[in-house]
Amino acid sequence: MRQGPCRCLRLRRARPRDASAASALVRRAKAHWGYGAAFMAHFAPSMAIRPAALARGRCWIVAAGRHPVGYAGRRGRRLEDLFVAPEAMGRGVGSALLRAVVADAVRAGLRFLVLDADPHAAGFYRRHGGRRVGWSPSPWPGDPARRLPRFRLVCRGLRPGRALPILAGQPGER
Numbered sequence: 001m002r003q004g005p006c007r008c009l010r011l012r013r014a015r016p017r018d019a020s021a022a023s024a025l026v027r028r029a030k031a032h033w034g035y036g037a038a039f040m041a042h043f044a045p046s047m048a049i050r051p052a053a054l055a056r057g058r059c060w061i062v063a064a065g066r067h068p069v070g071y072a073g074r075r076g077r078r079l080e081d082l083f084v085a086p087e088a089m090g091r092g093v094g095s096a097l098l099r100a101v102v103a104d105a106v107r108a109g110l111r112f113l114v115l116d117a118d119p120h121a122a123g124f125y126r127r128h129g130g131r132r133v134g135w136s137p138s139p140w141p142g143d144p145a146r147r148l149p150r151f152r153l154v155c156r157g158l159r160p161g162r163a164l165p166i167l168a169g170q171p172g173e174r
Contacts, residue, residue, distance in 0.1 A: 009088075011096055014059035014071065016051035022061065022071045023049045029083040033120045042140045049073070049081070060100045062093045072097035074105060079115035079153070098128055106155045113155060116148040125151045 014022060026047045031040060040047075053059060053073060059081075062070035069088035073081040079101055084093045105113055116136040117125050126132075130151040138148045 009062050009064055009069065009091075009093065009096075011060060011062050011100060013057060014054040014061045014073070016054045018061055018068065018071075019049045019051040019054055021068050022054070022059075023047065025068050025071050025085055026081065026083045028085060030118070032086040032089075033118065036142075038142055039140060042142075058101075058104065060097055062088070062096060064088070069093055070097050072101050074101045074113070077105070077110050077113055079113045082115075082121075094124055095128070102153070102155050110155055113153045115151050115153065117151055119149065122149050122151075125153065129153060 026049060027040065027044070030043070030047060049059075049071070053075075056075075058075060059071070059073040061068045062084075069085040070093040071081060071083050072079070079098075082094060082097055082101070084097075102113070114133075115125070115130075116138070117130075122132070130153040132149045133152045134150045135147040136150045138146050140146060
């Protein structure tokens with residue numbers, strides 16, 4: 001059951017020291033969808049957020065107090081990551097992160113982003129105006145034919161969704 005937006009969240013740029021907590025968040029968010037231990041072990045390296053990636057400055061955290069409940073990262077025109085902690089799903093965290101990534105992409109002069117979505121997140125991207133443009137192979141030993149839906153998300157005109165009471169970070173952290 002969806003809950004209303006949490007009024008105690010803060011959106012800010014991720015920092016290198018957030019890497020460990022962001023990695024744990026990514027693993028919890030992925031496990032929430034029922035992926036088994038073998039799957040999680042196979043993809044564990046790709047779920048590790050590296051401090052250097054956070055230092056590049058195209059990554060964001062939504063935190064409840066000191067605890068990250070959302071993480072997103074962009075590299076060029078690719079939305080590399082967007083994960084929400086299970087306890088924060090349905091509270092607007094993913095939408096806030098996506099809007100932050102898109103706003104940053106617009107400032108960088110990008111017209112669209114591309115992403116390979118977890119099948120469980122495909123509806124989220126469709127609701128935000130994403131259009132499936134193909135498939136991306138994502139094989140693993142348990143399913144060599146596994147593939148992910150590839151989306152294109154036009155930056156201008158992103159469907160805004162509901163307004164969120166997420167607080168902006170300190171100056172320079174946006």
